[in-house]
Amino acid sequence: MSGNTENARLWADADVYVNPDVASATIPASITEAFAAAWGQVGLLNGEDGFTEAREEETGDHYAWGGILVRTSRRNFKLTKAFSALEDNATTRSLLWPGSTAGKLIVPRPVPVKVGFETRDGDIVRRLITARYAVITVNGDITENESDLTKYELLATIYPNAAGELFIEQKSDDATGA
Numbered sequence: 001m002s003g004n005t006e007n008a009r010l011w012a013d014a015d016v017y018v019n020p021d022v023a024s025a026t027i028p029a030s031i032t033e034a035f036a037a038a039w040g041q042v043g044l045l046n047g048e049d050g051f052t053e054a055r056e057e058e059t060g061d062h063y064a065w066g067g068i069l070v071r072t073s074r075r076n077f078k079l080t081k082a083f084s085a086l087e088d089n090a091t092t093r094s095l096l097w098p099g100s101t102a103g104k105l106i107v108p109r110p111v112p113v114k115v116g117f118e119t120r121d122g123d124i125v126r127r128l129i130t131a132r133y134a135v136i137t138v139n140g141d142i143t144e145n146e147s148d149l150t151k152y153e154l155l156a157t158i159y160p161n162a163a164g165e166l167f168i169e170q171k172s173d174d175a176t177g178a
Helices: 090-096
Strands: 013-019 052-064 068-085 112-121 124-130 133-138 152-159 167-171
Touching: 013 090, 090 152, 112 152
Parallel strands: none
Antiparallel strands: 013 112, 052 068, 068 152, 112 124, 112 133, 124 167, 133 152
């Protein structure tokens, strides 16, 4: 048998942290440091949906005479991360209804936020924290009924920093995040 079963993950638990103060959000120094109080938690997540990461990129093949492939160009890379919240709390409402106040819902105009995605498999913890920011929008219908939990499907569009970095990664199972 090839491979190492210790490297396979079944993420038993997860959290999403959001900080609206993009300019001065304090990122935990390591995986062992907790997120500061300014980072709100989305709360209960739908584990069946998990975190779905999607990549989009335009490619173009360039050929020489005779149909010989010479180069492939790549541009307009976009990364999104989808997740489903099950709680109606202050953090979730700020994502669903940005700019709204208690008792008044206004047309949502999504704003940039720092986001931290954290997954756990026993003692193994992995975090992806936006290097620049994300814009989170509703990603589907919101259904309220008597037989199902209300689920808020959200989509985070990740914006890279000037160096092209999307996330700061912290992991408890290697030297880069401990």
